[in-house]
Amino acid sequence: MIHILLTIFLYISEPYQQWEGAESAYSNVFMQFLASNDLMPVVLAVSLLIWFTLLAFVIRLDFKLTRLEKQYNSED
Amino acid sequence: MPAEAIPKILSKSKSQFIFALAIWKYIVAVWLTIVIIAGFAVDIPMIPILEETSRNLVFHVPMWFSMTFLFFVGVVYSIRYLNSGNMEMDRMAASLTKVGIVLGICGLLTGSIWARFTWGTWWTFAEPKINLSAMAMMIYVAYFVLRSAFDDPQKRAKMAAVYNIFAASTIPFLLFIIPRQLPSLHPGADGNPAFDEITAPELRYVFYPAVIGFIGLGLWLTDLVRRSDILSEKLAKPE
Numbered sequence: 001m002i003h004i005l006l007t008i009f010l011y012i013s014e015p016y017q018q019w020e021g022a023e024s025a026y027s028n029v030f031m032q033f034l035a036s037n038d039l040m041p042v043v044l045a046v047s048l049l050i051w052f053t054l055l056a057f058v059i060r061l062d063f064k065l066t067r068l069e070k071q072y073n074s075e076d
Numbered sequence: 077m078p079a080e081a082i083p084k085i086l087s088k089s090k091s092q093f094i095f096a097l098a099i100w101k102y103i104v105a106v107w108l109t110i111v112i113i114a115g116f117a118v119d120i121p122m123i124p125i126l127e128e129t130s131r132n133l134v135f136h137v138p139m140w141f142s143m144t145f146l147f148f149v150g151v152v153y154s155i156r157y158l159n160s161g162n163m164e165m166d167r168m169a170a171s172l173t174k175v176g177i178v179l180g181i182c183g184l185l186t187g188s189i190w191a192r193f194t195w196g197t198w199w200t201f202a203e204p205k206i207n208l209s210a211m212a213m214m215i216y217v218a219y220f221v222l223r224s225a226f227d228d229p230q231k232r233a234k235m236a237a238v239y240n241i242f243a244a245s246t247i248p249f250l251l252f253i254i255p256r257q258l259p260s261l262h263p264g265a266d267g268n269p270a271f272d273e274i275t276a277p278e279l280r281y282v283f284y285p286a287v288i289g290f291i292g293l294g295l296w297l298t299d300l301v302r303r304s305d306i307l308s309e310k311l312a313k314p315e
Contacts, residue, residue, distance in 0.1 A: 044116035047116065055105055068307055069303065
């Protein structure tokens, strides 16, 4: 676990190398990051976005089922 | 409960349900989030052709492992149904198999994408593991076709349980034994080094927790499917 956390930290803290096709003068740090060669964090961010959306859907569904079960059992 | 009352209940929001989830579900959610972060962030050795795509190992293979796990737990429930005649066992077997198929389809999709970027094709009939796993999926889809063919619940449960035993008995042969005897690009196949000989330790640290995480997610989804089936069955019954 420590190894993984350390790797994540080193990965994030590495300076970004500019992608050749990118405009050189992005003042925005976020845009500099997106235009860098190092796109793995972008893939990670998109994957996490999809994962959290799915997770929110599953958790919401679970709550709704619990609510329906309680309602149904109280009416029985 | 009348069916028209359901939307009203669904639209209610109550704060007491925030902590209503079982603790193990929260653990699965956090566990898999860490697995996803580690899967993309961990520093891995660059193998020619595979390069960054080897990260797919922590998603693609655990999907197959968890599918196999769910199918085998499903067949245990089918056998328990045949022993006891308890319909709850049949429902559990059907729910596990349903989620197993979803994970299997995800495994096929992630495998197909991986094949495109490493072998240059989305699908090839020369690769036995791809085709045999697709065949395994079709055998399991037939399980649900069979279930839908019976109106009588007892008869459906009995036929489905017997079929499930047949379907589960094909999995070791289709996914593990036959592909290993034939020439294949997958690790562990005839002439290829096995998984533990070629996989970088960095990936393995993430891979094994990923297997546990995906099995946990599969069990969570099974729980949802089973509970929604119970509710729809109760609601379908006349008052």
